[in-house]
Amino acid sequence: xxxxxxxxxxxxxxxxxxxxxxxxxxxxxxxxxxxxxxxxxxxxxxxxxxxxxxxxxxxxxxxxxxxxxxxxxxxxxxxxxxxxxxxxxxxxxxxxxxxxxxxxxxxxxxxxxxxxxxxxxxxxxxxxxxxxxxxxxxxxxxxxxxxxxxxxxxxxxxxxxxxxxxxxxxxxxxxxxxxxxxxxxxxxxxxxxxxxxxxxxxxxxxxxxxxxxxxxxxxxxxxxxxxxxxxxxxxxxxxxxxxxxxxxxxxxxxxxxxxxxxxxxxxxxxxxxxxxxxxxxxxxxxxxxxxxxxxxxxxxxxxxxxxxxxxxxxxxxxxxxxxxxxxxxxxxxxxxxxxxxxxxxxxxxxxxxxxxxxxxxxxxxxxxxxxxxxxxxxxxxxxxxxxxxxxxxxxxx
Numbered sequence: 229x230x231x232x233x234x235x236x237x238x239x240x241x242x243x244x245x246x247x248x249x250x251x252x253x254x255x256x257x258x259x260x261x262x263x264x265x266x267x268x269x270x271x272x273x274x275x276x277x278x279x280x281x282x283x284x285x286x287x288x289x290x291x292x293x294x295x296x297x298x299x300x301x302x303x304x305x306x307x308x309x310x311x312x313x314x315x316x317x318x319x320x321x322x323x324x325x326x327x328x329x330x331x332x333x334x335x336x337x338x339x340x341x342x343x344x345x346x347x348x349x350x351x352x353x354x355x356x357x358x359x360x361x362x363x364x365x366x367x368x369x370x371x372x373x374x375x376x377x378x379x380x381x382x383x384x385x386x387x388x389x390x391x392x393x394x395x396x397x398x399x400x401x402x403x404x405x406x407x408x409x410x411x412x413x414x415x416x417x418x419x420x421x422x423x424x425x426x427x428x429x430x431x432x433x434x435x436x437x438x439x440x441x442x443x444x445x446x447x448x449x450x451x452x453x454x455x456x457x458x459x460x461x462x463x464x465x466x467x468x469x470x471x472x473x474x475x476x477x478x479x480x481x482x483x484x485x486x487x488x489x490x491x492x493x494x495x496x497x498x499x500x501x502x503x504x505x506x507x508x509x510x511x512x513x514x515x516x517x518x519x520x521x522x523x524x525x526x527x528x529x530x531x532x533x534x535x536x537x538x539x540x541x542x543x544x545x546x547x548x549x550x551x552x553x554x555x556x557x558x559x560x561x562x563x564x565x566x567x568x569x570x571x572x573x574x575x576x577x578x579x580x581x582x583x584x585x586x587x588x589x590x591x592x593x594x595x596x597x598x599x600x601x602x603x604x605x606x607x608x609x610x611x612x613x614x615x616x617x618x619x620x621x622x623x624x625x
Contacts, residue, residue, distance in 0.1 A: 270300025274585075278303040281599035283587045284488055285313040285478050289517035291582040293524040296517045305478040305588070306490050318469035318477050318510045319586035321571045322499075322564025325509040327542075327552030328519060329432055329447070330372045332455045333439055334538050334551075337368075341442055344369045344541075348413060351438045352406075359413040366421050368438065371431040372551045377417035378428040381503065392430075396502040402446045404502035405437040425547040429506040436505035447505050456515075458533045459522055463512040466504055468493035468568070469588075480568025483591025491568040499566045507566055513586055520573065520582040527577040543577075565590045 274286045285303035289296060301313040336342045345367050349355050362377065370376040381389055395411035396404040412430055419426050436447040443450055448466055456464040469477040470493040481488035491497070499508040522532045526539025545555035553560045553575075561574040570590045575582040587599060 270298050271302055272300075274300050274302035277599050282488065283589045283599050284481055285317075285588045286585065286599070287313060287315070287317065287319055287513040287587075288583065288585045289513045289520075291517045291520045291524065291584070292580050293521060293528050293530065295521065296514060299514050299517070301513075303588075305476075307481060307488055308490070311476075313478060313588075315514065316463070316512050318463060318465070318474070318512055319516075319571060319588065320468060320480065320510045320564075320566055320569035321507075321516065321586070322566045322569065323429070323507045324516075324552075324562050324564035324571050324573060324584075325505065325507050326372075326432055326564075327523075327562065328451065328455060328509060329436060329505045330542055330551035331519075331523075331534065332447075332451055333368065333372070333435060334534055334542060335454050336439060336442065338535060338538055342368065342439065346438065348409065348434060348438060351441045352409070355410065355413065358410075360416055362417045362421060363413045368435055370421060371435040373546055374425050374427050374431060374549045375422050375546060376428065376431050376434075377419045377421035377423070377426060378412065378431045378434070379418040380426065380428050381430040382427075384500070392502075393500060396500070400446070401448065401501035401504060402437075402440050404500075405433050405440065405447070405505070408502040409434045409437040425549045427549070429503050432506035433502055451509070455519075455533075459518050461511060461515040461518055463515045465510055466508045467498055467510065468566075469510050470494075478569075478588040480566075481589035482568060483589070488589045488591075497567070507564060510569075513584060516571075516573075516584055516586075517582075520575065520584060524575065524577065524580055524582055528580060 270288050270290065274288055277283070277286055283303065284307045285301070285305055287301045288299070290298045299315050301315055301317070303313050305311045305313055305317065333342065337344060347365060347367055349359065349364060366376040371378070379388065381392060383389060392408060392411070396408040398404075399407070408430075412434065418428075439450065440447055452464065455461075468480060468491075470479050472494070474493075479493060480491045482491050483489075501508075522534075523539055523543070525532050526534055526536045527543060529536045532539075542551040543553055543555060543560055544550055545553075548554055548556070550560070553562055558578065559574055559576050561572070564571045567590055569586065569588055571584065571586040573582065573584040
């Protein structure tokens, strides 16, 4: 897996003014009429990104705390076929899953069934005396903000990753995460815990295993019941879009020579189950916007499925890394890729604005990153003034 964190610093001089929100009901989708029924500005920008970068397909969403401002798509679901990307299509979010896992765990912290200071040995009592002494005092906070000293496990082709697969076994995803946790914490740390930020997919696997032990349910089922359903997210799932009977969905693409080749979602390559909590979620770009909307609400002081102070804690960084977010002076962001899709998000809390872009292709070059980031930059630069004017008009009424 190539799961890369993005640290974003942007300068924003204006502030959003927020209306009241019903924090009990599922967050509504708010549509904003385009002037004169014109084509979506976002879709136009994305079409230019496709033409420039030759990515097969791309989708984007602009979000404020009161709702979805605009959704756009461009390109095709699969290279070689004239099947356009649709607004409801699913995109794999890769490591942007991490912020969702951290948000899910935060719900259990608020209920008092976990604490940010909970250690693996507090949950798995049979680990006492068996794990590496360096890991005895690591906590959920250390695991979720990448300060537990655990190796990254980014590349599935390494000997270390092959050993991890063997240790995880072939049981249920929950069983795999538990066995992987036992194996991992007996090994030496990659760096001394709490001395530096060490980005780690494996840390999220351990955190998910801890949650599963306390909840008595799988991470997958908890994501649906405790996170997506309360937010009105209906398209959320795990693994590649287009698997099984999902025939009308985007396929991911590999980079081969100078073109993007479709990757069969039913093939053998996938994000392994024991690492799913760090990078396996797929959903529509609109539903991803609903998740981002909840975070904007919390950062603006609104209680939703989490208290505002909890959301702010999730965005509080140590060495630039928060709970599934890279945090800069003015903006928060993250990238994710399982190798055949790419997703990026940027959020400007002071402006009450978030933009997410996803593509159905990935490779080792900077081309995908530039396509996504250029789209975000252009979308933001062309919409910041419109959003500011819209906010000021509302405030003057």
